[in-house]
Amino acid sequence: MGSWFLNATFLGWGAAAMVSAPVLIHLINRYRFQRIEFAAMEFLLASQQRNRRRVLVEQLLLLLLRILLVMGLIALIARMVLDPSTLALLQGADVHHVVLLDDTASMQDEWNETNGFDEGKAVIDGLVAASLAEGGAQRLTVLRLSRVTQPDYLEQRIDRAFQGELTARLESLPCSFGTVDLSDGLDAAAQLLAKQPTGVKHLHVVSDFRQHDWQDSTRLVEQIEQLDADGVTVNLVRTVPDRHANLAVTELEGELQVASAGVPVKLTTTVANHGEALVSRVNLSVSVDGERLPLEVTVERLEAGKTVEQSFEVTFDNPGKHRVEVTLPGDALRADNTRHLAVEVAPANRVLVVEGNPSAQEGIFPTLALAANPQASGYRTVVATPDYLYRQNIDGFQSILMLNVAELTPDAVESLEAFVRDGGGLVWYAGDSINPASYNTLLYAEGKGLFPVPLGDAPRELVRDEVAAPGPDLKLTEHPMLAGLQGQDNPEIEATRVFRYFPVSDDWQKDDRQRNDTVRTIARLRTRDPLLLEHRFGRGRVITCLTSCGTGWTNFPQYRSFVPFHFELQKYISRADRVLPRRESGAPIHLELDPARFGPAIRIEPPKNSGQVTAELQVQPEAVRTTPAGGKPRPKNGNPGDSADDEKSETRTGPASPGQSDATPTLRRVIDYDRTDFPGVYRVRLIDAGEVTVERWYAYNTGRDEGRMALIATGGIHKALGPELTDEVRIQEAGATEWLSGEESDRDVREWILGLLVLVMLAEQMMAYRLSYHTSAAGGAA
Amino acid sequence: MTRDSRRFLRPEEISRIARLEVRARHIVEGFLSGLHRSPYLGQSVEFVQHREYVPGDDVRRIDWKVWSKTDRYFIKQYEEDTNLRTALLVDCSESMRFGTGALNKYEYACTVAAAMSYLLLRQQDSVGLTVFDDAIRGRVDFGSRRSHLLALLTALDAPDPAQKTDIYEILEEVAATQNRRGIVVIVSDLFVPREGLFRGLRMLRRRGHDVLIFHVMDDEELDFSYTGTTRFEGLEEAGELVCDPRSLRDGYLEAVEAFRSELRKRCAAEMVDFQTIRTSEHLDAALAHYLNHRIGMRQSIRS
Incomplete structure (x- = not known):
């Protein structure tokens, strides 16, 4: 009994005297009556005879209410601690504690030789110990957020033997490095609790409660509302007391699709400052295949809440698969200090150059641009005729350049389509040999083929008219492939001339915004006719240039920009399906x-x-x-850059x-x-x-x-939950243990008692009025 | 008029009721040609009808003018006026001493009786008075002189009250002393055995009396608005009860209503006028209400 009251000293004779007081007052009141000589006793006696039992019951009820009133006051003064599980014990029902333990990477947040996950495990330990101390039929289910479908314990009866086993198990329980939405865990917990129709149900969500988890809290709140409606007591237990400084490597990527042996590969890493203070001179170490490179990447200055990208080059000596890691110095959260990358390094990037008119020798231009020195550039070109497309296996090429190809046989088209559909890159260059009718029928195919536009009947001269249409011939749009060419007002682009080009069919809508297709115009002539177009086919990219690759129709190959343009072109269209998954x-x-x-x-x-x-x-x-x-849908945790x-x-x-x-x-x-x-x-x-x-x-x-360390304040959670749930959902601060011993539930019981007291007082007043304990003017006259 | 006697007929009460006019519901026989029409047809000034002569009729009443025209004998009939003979029966039992307002029920009943006496005597009707509890405590014979009022008021000063027994005996005795038909006015709380009461009323009606009952009740008897634990000590040895009045109020009011309802129904069955009067009501209002009611009834009975 004493364990139900925090202030048990008040109990005893004093409480007994208080409880008996209403009885005495009630009895004394019965003898403190007024005397009235009355004539119509006949009717009064008849009424008394008829209502004797009811009046007796009402008297007893009034007495009971007064006793309850005093008992309620005693319970308040003695600080009664009667949590729902105790009530359930009295009712003979069992109590089911479901612990949803957040084991995402942010729980590895360390401070004072502990971390969020260890604190979470301590909460489970404490909960079991408190349940044991309380006694009764209590069961425990432990769900880790990273594997909610595989509970660590499922409705395990809490006893001494289980406590020992649990402690040992918790010690070896690892924290994961993943990211899981708290809503998924609540869903799993709700499904599990829904299978239990009766008894008391508690859901303890043990987490660090980061700000970003609650940014869009609609679903979370709906789930908690539903749980509350289902009679589940939701208890949010915080494990991390304060926000700690943290730097994170949030990205490591590069031009992996064109990585080749012996050629430097540009990699870019992103570092985020998730702390609250500016950091400066942070050195990142880079390792390849487990060996640290003699390379220092330094972040000079990074403000709180900001990210910075740092690029560096890594040269892989040998073809094959390699591991790259970028690592930050240690901080509160070590889990996000290292970023891993797997790189498939090719011996060389092979590019097939198909010449439609071998005599024109246009293939020499891209070959010189890309593979003048294969060891240095990492590219090797194969110049061939269109027959090569169906006579040879073309899967090994990164991309194919089609230069002035008159027309293709169905076999060649089929092979080329398969190549592009699987991710290969394709570039069309126009020329005199092109048969527009064949292109429009076989390759354009009403917008479903490899060629993006229907061609006009014949090539057209671009007449230079400085008066009517001054300015450069080329008008480039914002495009990643052209970014390098546009920098610092490249004079070569200004000077580039296009003498001849293949116009698109007149009935083709030239405004990208008014067409409903994937074709995008990335460069136009000054006549507004499209010159460079891009579209996708399957997983591959297709770039179409409506002028020649060689110098027949344009002077662009004469400029140095022609070389970087082709490198950028290759990076853009090279098949990315061989980039290893991240x-x-x-x-x-x-x-x-x-x-x-x-x-x-x-x-x-x-x-x-x-x-x-x-x-x-x-x-x-x-x-x-x-x-x-x-x-197939991309895996949820997959990297958006994955193509494999x-x-x-x-x-x-x-x-x-x-x-x-x-x-x-x-x-x-x-x-x-x-x-x-x-x-x-x-x-x-x-x-x-x-x-x-x-x-x-x-x-x-x-x-x-996971590295975003901002914690949501308890007030923020209350605000997200709204006023209705604020009273229903308990939130335990990090390190607080009072709630385990029932101190917390005491608050609720106190509120219950206060509410009950108000109700009892109202009922008592109503009964007292009915039973004439309130005098009135009429009564006074009597 | 003594000081005590005057208290039942105060000047303000007299002024209130001076304008009222008492008219009997039935035409009763009487000596004086007053305001009350008699059921007997005889010599008078107001012709009513002709009737064919039958042997035994007074030959002096034959209308010879009609005989000269029709050669048949008809006699003339006239309506005769008569005076009213009213017997007032006032209950002075112990239960009538109960009251929570300015007047207790007995005082109020006496006021009613005094006011009616005054009215009736003023129009030269004959008034008698009987004051009773378990027996007749005081009696004043019929008289129609104005000076008769003093005797009536003196008789209302009853000695120590006692509890009522069977009212039938009282009514029987009153009936025995009143050989002429008239009005019998009973002013009482009627806390008496019901069967005896109704037997007595039935007897009075059979003897041709017009019976009026003024049922006097105190406000608290009708409303029962007591609060707080109370010991009710019954008058007339009706026992006592400690209770919480509010818890018994509904049952009490039901019982009172049942009592009044029974009185109303059975009085209506016996053609007895029944009127409950609260002691808080003004006397003129009660009398006016009653008399207006009776005037309305007379027209229907005459037609």
């Missing part, structure tokens, strides 16, 4: 392998410092329905038009590997049909937002 921690590796191409033995090597063991799998084929080529889906190359069994689906069940070796929490590079080794080992690398990194 993902956020926790995203699963999903593979559907063609059993005809790969054997059953599959080996997955996690990062060396992850502490995880290598997974050796034997995967048998199973029937699956393959997804549309290129149509896990299963893309295996599910494609043949050419298919964009959007075409293949719903026929096929045999595949399906792998789902979800132990990808630790940041680093995961290597998947496959054995192909020729017993050759094929490796696929996946770079995993901590979620970008």
Whole structure:
């Protein structure tokens, strides 16, 4: 009994005397009556006879209400602590505690030799200890946010044995590096609690409660409202007391699609200052394949809340796969101090140059631009005739330049379409040889083909008229590919002349904004006729130049800008599907392998410092329905820059038009590997049909937002929840433990008692009035 | 008129009721040609009708003018006026001593009786008075002189009250002493055995009396607005009760209403006029209401 009151000393004889006071007062009142001589006693006695039982009950009720009133006051003074679980115990119901433990990377926030996740584990420990002390039927479910579908404990009965086991388990419980929306956890918890129709249900959300988690809190609030409506007590337990300074490497990317051995690759890293103070002279270290490079990247100055990009070049001596890491000095959150990148370095970037008129030798211009010194540029060109397109395998080329090709055979068109659809780059150059009718029929194909526009009947001269149309011939738009050419008012662009070009058909709408297609005009002639166009075909990019590549129709090849233009062109159109995937921690590796191409033995090597063991799998084929080529949704945690889906190359069994689906069940070796929490590079080794080992690398990194350390204030949570939920949802400050021992619930009980007292007082007054304890003027007259 | 007697007929009361006119509902027999029409047809100035002569009729009343024209005998009939003989019965039992206002029920009843006496005597009607509780405590014979009022008022000063027994005996005795038909006015709270009351009323009606009942009730008896724990000590040895009045109020009011309803119904069945009067009401208002009611009834009965 004493455990129900914080101020138990007040209880005892004093309380008994107080409780008995209403009885005494009630009895005394019965003898403090007025005397009246009355004539119509006959009727009064009849009424008394008829209402004797009711009056007795009302008297007793009034007495009871007065006793309750005094008991309520005693409970208030003695500070009664009767939390809902205790009530449930009295009712014989059980109590179910569901702990939703935030184990996202931000919980690794460290201070004073502890961190947010350890504090969260301590909360669970404390909750179990308090439940044990309280006694009764209590159960515990622990859900980690990173794996809400796999509870660590599911409705585990809380007893001494479980407490010991839990403590040991919690010690070894790791915090993840991933990012998971708190709403997903609440969804899982709500589903779990919905299965429990009766009993008391508590949901303890143990988290650091960062500001950005609550920026768009609509869904969170709706979920909490629903939980509250379902009778679940929601308890938000904070684990991080203060905001700590933190720098994060939020991005590491580069021109990976054109990375080749021996040629410097430009990489760019982004550093964010998530602290509240300016930082200066921060040195980043760069490692390749685990070896730190003698390279220092320094951020000179970074203001609070800002990001900065730092570029540097890395040269990979050997072709193949490489790991790159950029690391910041240690701070409160170490999880976001390193960014990992996997790079596929080609021996050289191969470009196919198809000449429509070999005698014109236009192929020499791009060849000289790109591969004058293959060792230095990293490009190798192959100059060929259109037959090459269907006679040879063109998958190995990064891009194809089509120079003044008169027309293509259907076989060549099919091969070229497959190449571009799979991500290859294609550039069209016009020339005298072009057969517009063939282009319009086979290649334009009503806007569905490889050529972006229908061509006019014949090439047209661009007459220079300084009076009527002064200015340069070229009018460039803002485009990443042309960014390098436009800098500092490039005089060569001003000087470039176009003498002849192929006009588009007159009935083609030249205004991009008024056409409903993907074609974009990126450069025009001064006559407003389009000159350079871009459109997508499948996963590949197509650039179309309506003048020649050589000097026949333009003088552009004579200028030095012609060389960087082609390098930029290659970076822009080169197939990016061979860029190794970059993902956020926790995203699963999903593979559907063609059993005809790969054997059953599959080996997955996690990062060396992850502490995880290598997974050796034997995967048998199973029937699956393959997804549309290129149509599979990107994994949620995937990097927007990813272009290499896990299963893309295996599910494609043949050419298919964009959007075409293949719903026929096929045999595949399906792998789902979800132990990808630790940041680093995961290597998947496959054995192909020729017993050759094929490796696929996946770079995993901590979620970008995890380093944002701003905490939402308790007032902010209240504001987000709104006035109705503010009273229903409890929020525990970091380090507070009173709520575990019932101190917190005492507040609620006190409010309940106060409310109850008001109700009892109202009822008592009504009853007292009815039972004549209030005198009135009429009564006074009597 | 003694000081005590005057208290039932104060000047202000007299001035209030001076304009009222008492008219009997029925035509009663009487000696004086007053304002009250008699049921007997005889010599008078107001011709009513002709009737064919039958043997035994007074030959002096044959209308010879009609005989000369029709050769048949008809006699003339006239309406005779008569005076009113009113017996006032005032309850002076212990229950009538209850009152919460300026007057208790007995005082109020006496005022009613005095006011009616004054009115009736002023128009030279004959008034008698009986004051009773368990027995007849005082009696004044009928008289129509103005000086008769003093005797009436003196009789209203009743001695110590007692509880009522069977009112039938009282009514029977009153009926026995009144051999002429007239009006019997009972002023009482009627806290008496009901069967005896109604038997007595029935007897009076059978003897041709016109009966009026002024049922005098105190405001608290009708409203019962007491509050606070109260010990009610019954008058007339009706017992006592400690209770919370508000909790019994509804039941009490139901019982009172049932009592009054029964009185109303059974009085209506016996053609007895019944009027409940609150002791807080002005006397003139009560009398005016009653008399207007009676004048309205006379027209319907005559037609």
